[in-house]
Amino acid sequence: MQKFRTSFHPFLVIIYLVKWTLWVLPVSLLTGSLVALFLWLLETVIEIRFHYNWLLYFLPLAGIVIHFLYRYSGKNAEAGNNLIIDEIHKPDTGVPLRMAPLVLFSTIITHLFGGSAGREGTAVQMGGSLSHFLGRHMHLSKENLRILLMTGIAGGFGAVFGTPVAGAIFALEVLVVGKLKYNALLPCLMASILSNIVCSAWGIHHTNYQISFVSQHLLSLGSFGFNLLLMAKAIGAGIAFGLAAYLFVRLSHAIKRYSNQLIKVKWLIPVTGGLIIIVLSFLISPDYLSLSVSNPDPGAVSIVTCFKDGGAKPFSWLWKILFTTITLGMGFKGGEVTPLFFIGAALGNTIAMITGAPVDLMAGLGFIAVFAGATNTPLACTIMGAELFGADNIVYYAIACFTAYYFSGHTGIYGAQKNQIPKMPGRA
Template sequence: MRQIGRWTGLALAIGLAAGLASALFLVSLAWVTTLQTNNWWLLLCLPLFGGLVAWLYQRFGQSVAAGNNLIIEQLHSPDLLGVPLRMAPLVLLGTVLTHLGGGSAGREGTAVQMGASLAARIGRWWRLPQAEVRLVLMMGMSAGFGSVFGTPIAGTIFALEVLAFGVLRYEALLPCLAAALVGDGVVRWLNIAHSHYQVASVPELGSIWAWLIGAGICFGLVSRAFVSWIELVQSRSRRWLPNPIRRAMLGGCVIVIISLVLNTRDYNGLSLPLLAQAFEPQGVVPWAFGFKLLLTGLTLGVGFKGGEVTPLFVIGATLGSALAQLFGLPSDLLAALGLIAVFAGAANTPIACVLMGIELFGSSLLVPLMITTCIAYTVSGHRGIYAAQRVGWAKRQHLAHQTGKRLDELEVD
């Protein structure tokens, strides 16, 4: 009973802390997004904001600059001291500045990093033994992910699945679920709304299964393209501009120029209006996913802060909308499937993503979600947005020799 009481208290504390942090982040993000939308000149300040973010991390945050990869590495080699509390305020400020200037980034990375760093601090206060550090960090990740998207079940499984794809850590199932439910409950109690998108109807499976297979392949290929583009921008920009401040500032200038040439703000920030449009019958322009992918890779690749998941949602939904026009299927159906499947292919977390799809769109979409998500996960190969993620179980037999390695240690498959 003492053990149950201790872990219940930990789940409540971590869920409360992560939920409050996510609430603060969501409110801040909504505020700066409104500012950015109503004041076009803030886009011109993006290079300055990028330089400021790079300076902050160079001066105060070199130990936490790896972000989500630091947390995943700590899950493999647990150490509460390895996830400093400073990660939370730095990633919060860095992400807010990125969005204030119109950088194309998301929110998952920020919420997960805040949740994990706060959980690590609570674990130090609790004086937990080293063997229980992994559980605490996973609880923080679950609470952060579940509370920022309003999907506590997906948040629970995400923390279990992201460590090494093909492997689930079931010992953390109940603690992560409790923390995620508390975190999500805190955000809901504070009346902070999440975006909702509806799928009007799902056609009979027998009439669309071939199109679903084709869509799943496309989603997986775009997941690979997203990861490859970010890796290319990171490697080339670091080689050409070793100074992180200059790199972020010059990268910001490139993003500003592209945005002005495109003559639209649809691809800056979270791009939630573009995401909503993908669910409308008229859909979006067929090339929308490509421009969002381009700007997101530039934003994150040169050192701005924020998550990859919301941009992946937008890329997947707009790609799905474009495919719907090609296949003659409902735009909202393929937008929903793309939103989930492209994320699954890039994050290598198919089970969490299918559950997220059910939480967001309902169980009527289960079979189409499973088809497109599993295909995208397989097609994306041993690539992913989390370089510290391990190959727990190879996706294809001829890649079995890569089992146990980090993704950034692998040759391109």
């Protein structure tokens, strides 16, 4: 084992904290402000789309605009989150500043015309490109630049969802499966908290999800209690959540791969994807377009309704997988995480209706566990559950997230994520 000096100098720690506070402040101010602008624009365009349903018919045209925008202006920005992760692993060509306005504009266009996508990818890319730009101009070393890039990820994630602690852990956990870079923990936490404060200061409010279920504890675990029957249901649900994450990841990669192989004229890929989404919205339902966080139609399925009895249809989770993988796999922009929230909450609702488990608890478990499985970030997702829903049921959060993590396979939505340690001993 490598040995380190055991001497401790509080003054050096203070210098370290002051230095990183000064470096993180501009990243957080810019990231938090840009995320606030993005969330405001996103809410505005989604309201416009609800009011003018005919905008969906222009989704193929929006795809053409996004394609040529990235073709002539994007350069390596097309790689998105994977470019940022790659740059942290091995600094090379850098993260272009143009990534921020490109992904902001293209995500807004995707949602305005009904594409099923999320928002975390946009926030992370904006934070990453801004932090890299600032780091280069501050002439930071490669190691410090890596950490500053991680603070950009943390700031973007923490601000866009209002989960600062989960944002910090996500930035550490998403890079390498099985290994955390603890020397970046404090800078990431500072960036995530400050970015969230800045975003909130602009008047941005996040959706409030509530789990009112309180377990009738049969056994105690320290200050927490749990019910064995409900624990068994949480384990079974975690398996289902992991398999749903696996399906999402495999289908996303397959659609992207085969669409590029089969459609030789590249601008026709988003056109085809847009046409498929239009057809699916008529054959299945328009409920699965855009974010699907909420819907002015009281009979529509959304993340909010999934926390209520009968708030999802038996295959709502599957339809959202289909809509989202086609949207993102065929050239539109946005994140995967909010659709993963929907998929998990809808599947949790269905499982609760079958097993008799509390609907709001199962929806909440699915909300975080499918995300955990698809991104290989069970620690961040467990903490996210506590930040979003309260810590009373944290034992169940951990059970669902870690079970989903093991049952989601050895891949994830981020191709640049490295597998340092296999999920199971003896597996490469």
